[in-house]
Amino acid sequence: MESEAALGIESIDTPALVVDLDIMERNMKRMALRAEEAGVRLRPHVKTHKSPWIALKQLQYGAFGITVAKIGEAEVMRKHGITDILIAYPIVGEQKLRRLEKLAAHAEVTVALDSVEAARGISEVGRRLGKTMSLYIDVDTGLQRCGRQPGEETLQLARDIAKLPFVRITGLMTHAGHSYKADSQEERIRISRLEGALLAETKRLIEEKLGLDIPEISVGSTPTSFHCKEVEGITEIRPGTYVFNDATMVSLGLAGIVDCALTIHTTVVSRPSEDRAVIDAGSKTLSSDKGAYTEGYGCIRSAPQVRIDRLSEEHGVMLTAHDFPVSIGGRLEIIPNHVCPTVNLADELIGIRNGKVETVIPVEARGKNK
Amino acid sequence: MESEAALGIESIDTPALVVDLDIMERNMKRMALRAEEAGVRLRPHVKTHKSPWIALKQLQYGAFGITVAKIGEAEVMRKHGITDILIAYPIVGEQKLRRLEKLAAHAEVTVALDSVEAARGISEVGRRLGKTMSLYIDVDTGLQRCGRQPGEETLQLARDIAKLPFVRITGLMTHAGHSYKADSQEERIRISRLEGALLAETKRLIEEKLGLDIPEISVGSTPTSFHCKEVEGITEIRPGTYVFNDATMVSLGLAGIVDCALTIHTTVVSRPSEDRAVIDAGSKTLSSDKGAYTEGYGCIRSAPQVRIDRLSEEHGVMLTAHDFPVSIGGRLEIIPNHVCPTVNLADELIGIRNGKVETVIPVEARGKNK
Known part of the structure; x- marks a missing residue:
């Protein structure tokens, strides 16, 4: 029965951002089901909503952790009890490392990076905490933003990081943001397969040459998440936009x-x-x-x-x-x-x-x- | 003598927005001087800084009131003691009119608009307060955003507004935002002269036909403010960007x-x-x-x-x-x-x-x- 106190949408002053909770929850369930069917874990990027309330709902609907871009976002999410956090962004500078130290004392934090300079900072945080910090190496599979090139270049960085104390490479990650520019499903599948293949090949190279075990292959972007079932080797997806969708997703034919x-x-x-x-x-x-x-x-x-x-x-x-x-x-x-x-x-x-x-x-x- | 407690800029974590106060104050003084020399009043648009602290400094350095876009901005500024406020935006909808009523009870508020529908709302606010509300008619001098066309169209709106109780047309205003696209000083001067001439002509038309007195001719935009001295009839300028300047102003040759x-x-x-x-x-x-x-x-x-x-x-x-x-x-x-x-x-x-x-x-x- 409808609450008598419930206000109609005409009561909302404009401009206002309005979320239809039924649609949002359906989007959450669908992506969780897609991840389950593909046998991968869902670690949504919370930059899309920036709201602990929604992040907690994503966890309730099948996500097993979250992704953030900045420490400030991680701090907010931690305050609301979320403890498994990937910071998919290089953390550079003493002020941020001090905050990471505080955060990592009470949460399972993984940090992504693409340089030994950034890795040295995390190693120092690990030393201060007496704890081995988990790292993802960011690999560029075509976006040309951050990330080492797959293959030898990433191997070289892994070699340098492997010498540092208090850090462990637990995964390779990529963000195929260029999938938003793919103009057909075939092109998106090609990008998805390529990112999977490049990461899997680089993982094999590092494991073989350095004798390390790299358990995670983590891919981002809502468009490529749609194809995670068709790509070998992926263990984790990090879509963000799917929770709400938008006109870009509609124009790509990925949402109505x-x-x-x-x-x-x-x-x-x-x-x-x-x-x-x-x-x-x-x-x-x-x-x-x-x-x-x-x-x-x-x-x-x-x-x-x-x-x-x-x-x-x-x-x-x-x-x-x-x-x-x-x-x-x-x-x-x-x-x-x-x-x-x-x-x-x-x-x-x-x-x-x-x-x-x-x-x-x-x-x-x-x-x-x- | 330098305070021992003062922190160097390297103490600021990034990304951070940093304001050099000496430069800002010099920009304030220069624009106030320009207004003074032209015999017009400076009513800066505070959307550039959105900070009561800076708005109060502008008043201290020669501005006589402020311009805002939305009631929410006016409310913040009023809270800090600023009482002469132009809301250069049509206020539409009962929720906003209620807030305007509260605001106008304790401040000298002028509202700009370009429709009789919006004017009816302000008239109703005036009736509730038992106070005549001051209105500017927004005239389109080329930007093609809001605003009536100069001449007959604005006259017609003035005629309709003149029939409403508790409102008085105290000015005509325009925002020549297209001056940011002018590629030479000559073109900017042409735009400045045109906006002045169109408003002055429309003012004369209204005064003659309706027997009203329209004291204010208010023009906006930092680029055209540079030419307020060369244009007849202007009583008020509403520049915003000048307080900080930016790469656009540099590329236009209006700031170094x-x-x-x-x-x-x-x-x-x-x-x-x-x-x-x-x-x-x-x-x-x-x-x-x-x-x-x-x-x-x-x-x-x-x-x-x-x-x-x-x-x-x-x-x-x-x-x-x-x-x-x-x-x-x-x-x-x-x-x-x-x-x-x-x-x-x-x-x-x-x-x-x-x-x-x-x-x-x-x-x-x-x-x-x-």
Whole structure:
């Protein structure tokens, strides 16, 4: 029975980020099932939601640990009782190493890196704690961001790290972010197979040459997670976006509009001409990150043919026809192009179920870029 | 004498937004002097810094009121004792009107709008308060965002508003944001003169036809503020960016590198190849707003020839030569392309003077998009 106290969505002031909890939970279950069927572990990247409340739900729905980018995010998640954390980012500098020391004293932390300089810092943290720290080597399988090249280059780094005390290489990881630019399922499968093969081959090389045991092969990105069953050797996936989905995922054919759990509720505030309407969500709300959705700055759920053509910080300028039915004060729901930076602009998410407000979810790890 | 307790900038963990207070204060004084010489009033837009501490300094250095975009920003500024506030954004919806009512009970608030629908809401607020509310009509002088067209269209809106009780049109305003795209000083002067002329002509039309007195002609944007002396009829300027400046202002020739008060301090965290280095500031720190600076995602102060080519949320990928001198753990200072969205991603700004940390400035109005 519906609570009498439950508020309808019209009670929410705009712009607001609204999460349909049923859709979100279905997304969580599907990805957990996909991981289970593939025999891999699900370690979602929490950068998409930045909310301990949602991270705990992911763990409840089958995830076995989480991934974060920065120590600040790990600290927030640890405070809420989450103890198995991969920091998929090199930790450099004494201030951050001191914080890592505190964190690792009370949590199972793995750190990813791609240099011996970064590894030396972690080794020092291990020494201070009297504890062997777990490391992943970041391998570049095509994104050309961080990461050593597969094969000999990664072997050389593994050799250098193996000489350091208080650290152990427990895995190889990669993030095939270029899969967001793949324009067909075949291309995505090719990228997925390649990342798996490159990591597996590099793992064999290191194990053979250095006599080490590297248990984990960890791959990231929501698009390649869809193919984890078809790729040999993977032990762990780290998708993020799947929890909400977004217009990029829809444009890639990896989600339907009905699978998009997060929308931005906006109000039309100006109708300066027949061919233009302005909403109260600009780049400060939607972010100016376009992702792979090329039809504008977000997809209007009730009118996907209407283009959000330009953003200022507080204005979204839509190109409209003269008979566009929404007038000043009317509301629109927008699916963001790339949901992760959108969430990073918000202090809270409004959780709804069956059109009623159920909870307000603080984005507690928002802005934690240190 | 230098305080022994003062910390050097190397004590700041990265990524961090650092403000050189001497440069900022010089920028404030210069713009106040420019306004004074032109005989116009300076009502800076605080969206650039979102900090009551800095807004109060602007008032101290010659500004006579402030401009904000959203009520949430006005509320924060009011809390710190600032009482003369222009909300340069249409206020639509009952929740926001209730908040405006509270705000206007204890402050001199002017609201800008471009529709009779929005004016009716403000009229109702005035009725509840038993107070005449001051309105600016937003006129579109070429940006094609919000605003009525100059001349007859604005006259018609003025006629409709004049029939409403508890509101009074006290000014016409425009934001010539397209001046950021002007590629020469001549073009900027042309835009400045045009905005002035269009507003002055529309003011005369309204005064003549409706017998109203419209005291204020208010123009925005830092680029056109440079020419306020050359344009007749302007009574008020609303620049924002000038307080810090940014790579866009430098690329437009309106500021030098030495006039950029805010830089992002970053650390190199990865050097995956000779032609690439990665810093710990990505779009979550710099924002993906490119502004008018086309050489990449920010200008590296010590190496402006090095391009920040791509951003992920936590990664800035620089294209480097093999002899790029900064190795892992080394620091770089970046001038952001567009400083306003960059500040909106930060919780605090570190205020320095002569290379020492003097204060930490909370970005208290960050994220106030309602």
